[in-house]
Amino acid sequence: MASLTASQLPPSRLFPSPTLARYTARMFLIRTLAFLAGLVVILQTLDLLGESSRILAVEGNGEAELWRYVRLRVPQLIALFLPFSVLLATLLTFITLNQNSEVVILKASGLSAHQILAPLVLAGLLVTGLSFAFNELVLTHAQARFDPWKAAEYRPVAHNGRAAGDIWVRSGSDLLRAGRVEGSGASIRIRDVTVFDREVDRLVARIEAEAADPVPGGWRLRDGRRFDVATATETPFATLDLPLAATPDQFTTVNINPKHTPFWHLLPAIRALDAAGKPTDRLRAELHHKVSGPLSAALMPLLGAVAAFGLARSGKLFLRAVIGLALGFLYFVADNFAMAMADFGNLPPVAAAWAPFLLFLLIGESVLFRTEE
Numbered sequence: 001m002a003s004l005t006a007s008q009l010p011p012s013r014l015f016p017s018p019t020l021a022r023y024t025a026r027m028f029l030i031r032t033l034a035f036l037a038g039l040v041v042i043l044q045t046l047d048l049l050g051e052s053s054r055i056l057a058v059e060g061n062g063e064a065e066l067w068r069y070v071r072l073r074v075p076q077l078i079a080l081f082l083p084f085s086v087l088l089a090t091l092l093t094f095i096t097l098n099q100n101s102e103v104v105i106l107k108a109s110g111l112s113a114h115q116i117l118a119p120l121v122l123a124g125l126l127v128t129g130l131s132f133a134f135n136e137l138v139l140t141h142a143q144a145r146f147d148p149w150k151a152a153e154y155r156p157v158a159h160n161g162r163a164a165g166d167i168w169v170r171s172g173s174d175l176l177r178a179g180r181v182e183g184s185g186a187s188i189r190i191r192d193v194t195v196f197d198r199e200v201d202r203l204v205a206r207i208e209a210e211a212a213d214p215v216p217g218g219w220r221l222r223d224g225r226r227f228d229v230a231t232a233t234e235t236p237f238a239t240l241d242l243p244l245a246a247t248p249d250q251f252t253t254v255n256i257n258p259k260h261t262p263f264w265h266l267l268p269a270i271r272a273l274d275a276a277g278k279p280t281d282r283l284r285a286e287l288h289h290k291v292s293g294p295l296s297a298a299l300m301p302l303l304g305a306v307a308a309f310g311l312a313r314s315g316k317l318f319l320r321a322v323i324g325l326a327l328g329f330l331y332f333v334a335d336n337f338a339m340a341m342a343d344f345g346n347l348p349p350v351a352a353a354w355a356p357f358l359l360f361l362l363i364g365e366s367v368l369f370r371t372e373e
Helices: 018-056 063-099 103-109 113-151 263-275 281-292 296-307 317-344 348-370
Strands: 167-171 174-182 187-201 202-215 216-228 233-242
Touching: 018 202, 063 103, 063 202, 063 296, 063 317, 103 113, 113 263, 113 281, 113 296, 113 348, 167 202, 187 216, 202 233, 216 348, 233 296, 281 317, 281 348, 296 317, 317 348
Parallel strands: none
Antiparallel strands: 167 174, 174 187, 187 202, 202 216, 216 233
């Protein structure tokens, strides 16, 4: 480090020394990858040990299914523990720099606290970009295949495109249930249809049909029967036109799981749901969180900066590291809490996704300015 500080470093530049920036950023990135690899290997091994008996209990499952489980589960573990790895790498990097008195040397060279942190923040932005690409290109596809497989208790799952069953749609005071949906738009056809004809809170009739097609002013039901509640009579019919306000989009824009949908597909899906008159606040919160979540990697160096400054020989380095760790974990708790509040409809989508990030950004800057600047 002596060679890095032998010359005067201009304090006005964000990166006064490219060599110094590469040194600290490389130290940070190597530790991030090391923590991530260690956590994923250990936790995947423990997870596989716990699930292997359930996987192999299914007739026909063998070694190939175990490797399939690992292949689908590893992306989830990487996405889950990458922010924690960045936090731990930040603290270890700052502790190392502090113990070796390198932070003291850097500040004596005229560098401010923000200039010392800048290479790590830039490296965190690089991790953010890689994390976002990984989540949308790899994680969504892995989770879309893993969740149905696990729900089926590791039995074979058919992927036939749009699966359907019990799709419920409200049309005024009436309720419609579709067993299967084929096509889209004007060419849509719904199968195994049940219509609950209601007036306010009273059921008037129950109508069941083999199929239904959209027609001007409503829907045409085919090959069914109508049960009249008042007379307790059932009447079969070949075709029956009902003036229902339900639109084809209401049957096709259903069951969108944001964890299975990439960012660039989720955005038009939300617009389609809006056009169909369906609630989208939860999906909008998840859409924003797809950006704010990975961006936490750039926030961790600021929250862990408390471990970088102060003299190591003062005996408070461990306490500083604990404070940095606590700030990082409090951020994750606040982030999860805000998203849970968005699921319950108690927080606006944008606030749920961005409020924790902005709050802890201000907290980190306040601590840094008060103690170092």
